[in-house]
Amino acid sequence: MMSVLQVDGLHTYFDTENGIVRAVEGVDFSIEPGEIVGLVGESGSGKSVTASSIMNLVERPGRIAEGTVRYDGQDVFDLSKSELQDLRGGEISMVFQDPMNAFNPTQTVGRQLHDVLRTHRNGAVHPVKRILGLDHDEDCKEAVVEMLDAVGIPNPEARYSDYPHEFSGGMIQRAMVGMALLCDPKLVLADEPTTGLDVSIERQILELFNDLVEELNTAVLWITHDLSVVAKLCDRVVVMYAGKVMEVGPTDVVLSDPANPYTEALLDSIPRYDRPDEEIRVIEGDVPDPLNRPDGCRFADRCPKVHERCHDAHPPQYELGDREVACYLAEEGTK
Amino acid sequence: MIRLVRYLFGRLLWAVPVLLGASVVTFMIMQLTPGDPARFILGQRASEGAVMELRRELGLHQPIYAQYVEFVVDAAQGDFGQSLQTREDVMGMLLQRLPYTAQLSLAGLLIAVVVSFPVGVIGAVQEGKFADHVSRVGALLGISTPNFWLGLLLILVFAVPSEGFPIFGMTLVTEDPIDGITSTLLPAIALGTAQAALLTRLLRGGMLDELQEGYVRTARAYGIDERETTYVYALKNAVLPTITVIGLQLGALLGGAVIVEQVFGIPGIGRMAIQAIFNKDFPVIQGITMLVAVAFVAVNLLVDVLCAQLDPRIILGGEK
Incomplete structure (x- = not known):
């Protein structure tokens, strides 16, 4: 079966006054139909830039320097402008971290969902036509109301005409999820969609995702820094650090028996409620300056298991059972 | 709708203290004149009898609080007394000259809006490109061009x-539309250019x-x-704050009108104000000041209602 998404050797750079920031430096992974893949890493590891790159949404001063992103076998970077517009929202959609900010404050939520569906069903309209409301499509409206109902927004008919500020944090994220699923996409990129929500709402959103994805057989790339969410939701996990993929594999294997010292350190830094007396272990040192990253393994300066060769070059991906690990220890198979 | 009426009522109540404040300042114009205002108006060589006569006419013989209440x-009631110069009723003079200033200001505003919207928006959309540079240089020139100079140049x-x-x-458009437009165009450009430049920068930003x-x-x-x-x-979201600024800019527009009316010889409020100031015609000055205050309050009320209609985040009168 063909992967929904195949990312190969992706490099995304930002040209700044101080030099080139290599936000993403050689990322490879794939997503199968209906699969939920977690993309984890600390802030600044390149998770969100990876997501934007998948949709070819990176804007100046950013650029895709190298690599391919294949959606259904088709290279996203080869698509024409109109093909790209069909892809965005139609085939791949995105759920953003701060939904209140991701909606336009002066348009009703229903109207914004309507505009997405109308664009993908009937195409774009002239701005004047849109301002006068002549683009209104009753079928689109009905489909939007049904979707608001499906994502668990009570009284969807009335909520259609409410503005974003009239929604609660949890409800607006539900509406965002509804927008993401509106055109029946094969892949949803969820960029930290539960950050900023309280735990019970987070749980509801996770369950909502789980159910809908199962029902519609949609694949999901779930970007987060929260490993407990990954444990609950994801089939596989991709661990990123400083623009590089450190480890890829099935969630249960990676989280129970990490093969990369970075994954291990990340797991160790989670506070454990069942061991309250244990000191929280923080990862010593700082994330390397993106303008001046080490030549060797990106994690070498902070790694407790560092060897001499680690400083020479960043390790390639070694296959280790059903996972891939970027660490020289994996090559030796000794850990 | 009921909320709108209630809001309007509330805002009109708020206008009362604002206008009372304006009335105190206006009233004080005469009181703050050094020495005897009547002597000041009539000059050193006027006879004592004439000064006494004027004092009575202006009510200066009464205690100050009684003068203010009166x-x-x-x-x-719209009664600002008579002009000291021409003996005309001040309110009548204002009503006769107001249409000219209104026509000039509205035309200036119209030109400002018609020019600034496309130029500002194109500047933003084409940021850093040629059209943007033209828009920015144009806006800078517009802001730094004095309106009297521009008027003379035109x-x-x-x-x-x-x-x-x-x-x-x-000519008023109500009297002759064609002459009205041709006679308004040049002064309106002189008046509206600075506004256009300001709005362009605002919209672009x-x-x-x-x-x-x-x-x-x-x-x-x-x-x-x-x-x-x-x-x-x-x-739409960029226009919303701009509307508020347009309301606040009314003061600048009227200030500009004073000069532009002078340059183009337009018999409006601004020209009347200058004449009144030179003639020390206090009742006329007071009438104009109060008229401007009322206009300012009214326009900003209108702007607030308009903004609330366009922006769903604004709830008129606070609580929902």
Whole structure:
């Protein structure tokens, strides 16, 4: 079966006054139909830039320097402008971290969902036509109301005409999820969609995702820094650090028996409620300056298991059972 | 609708203290004149009898609080007394000259809006490109061009060589539409240029800010047409704060009108104000000041209601 998404050797750079920031430096992974893949890493590891790159949404001063992103076998970077517009929202959609900010404050939520569906069903309209409301499509409206109902927004008919500020944090994220699923996409990129929500709402959103994805057989790339969410939701996990993929594999294997010292350190830094007396272990040192990253393994300066060769070059991906690990220890198979 | 009426009522109540404040300042114009205002008005060589006569006419023989109460009660009924110079009723003079200033100011505002909207928006959309540089340099020139100089330039370049534009005076559009427009065009450009430049910069900045907003990123990520995002979503949000500024700029517009009316010889409120100041015609000055205060309160009320109608985040009168 063909992967929904195949990312190969992706490099995304930002040209700044101080030099080139290599936000993403050689990322490879794939997503199968209906699969939920977690993309984890600390802030600044390149998770969100990876997501934007998948949709070819990176804007100046950013650029895709190298690599391919294949959606259904088709290279996203080869698509024409109109093909790209069909892809965005139609085939791949995105759920953003701060939904209140991701909606336009002066348009009703229903109207914004309507505009997405109308664009993908009937195409774009002239701005004047849109301002006068002549683009209104009753079928689109009905489909939007049904979707608001499906994502668990009570009284969807009335909520259609409410503005974003009239929604609660949890409800607006539900509406965002509804927008993401509106055109029946094969892949949803969820960029930290539960950050900023309280735990019970987070749980509801996770369950909502789980159910809908199962029902519609949609694949999901779930970007987060929260490993407990990954444990609950994801089939596989991709661990990123400083623009590089450190480890890829099935969630249960990676989280129970990490093969990369970075994954291990990340797991160790989670506070454990069942061991309250244990000191929280923080990862010593700082994330390397993106303008001046080490030549060797990106994690070498902070790694407790560092060897001499680690400083020479960043390790390639070694296959280790059903996972891939970027660490020289994996090559030796000794850990 | 009921909320709107209640809000309007509340705002009108708020206008009372504002206008009372304005009335105190206006009233004090005469009181703060050093020495005896009547002597000041009439000059050193006037006879003692004439000064006494004027003192009685202005009510200066009464205690100050009684003078103020009388001023406010009369002003509330639209009675500002008579001009000391011409013996005309001040209110009548104001009503006769107001249409000229209104026509000039509205035309100036119209030109400002018609020019600034496309130029500002194109500048933002084409940020850093040629059109943006033209828009920015144009706005800078517009802001730094004094309106009296621009007025004289327009007269020299357009009005003097051609028959189409009068050099002097203005016709009301209600009297003769064609003459009304041709006689208003040049002074309106002189008056509106600085406003146009200011609004251009505001809109350009507002649009640039809006185009950075999350909802624009969302629209892009969902394949929504760039034109729809820019000209429907972002433009509306950039225009909202601009409307408020247009209301606040009314003062600058009226200030500009004083000079432009002088340059073009337009018989409006501004020209009347200058004459009244030179003639120490206190009742006229007071009438004009109060008229401007009322206009300011009224326009800003209108702007607030308009903004609330356009922006769903604003709830009239606070609590929902």
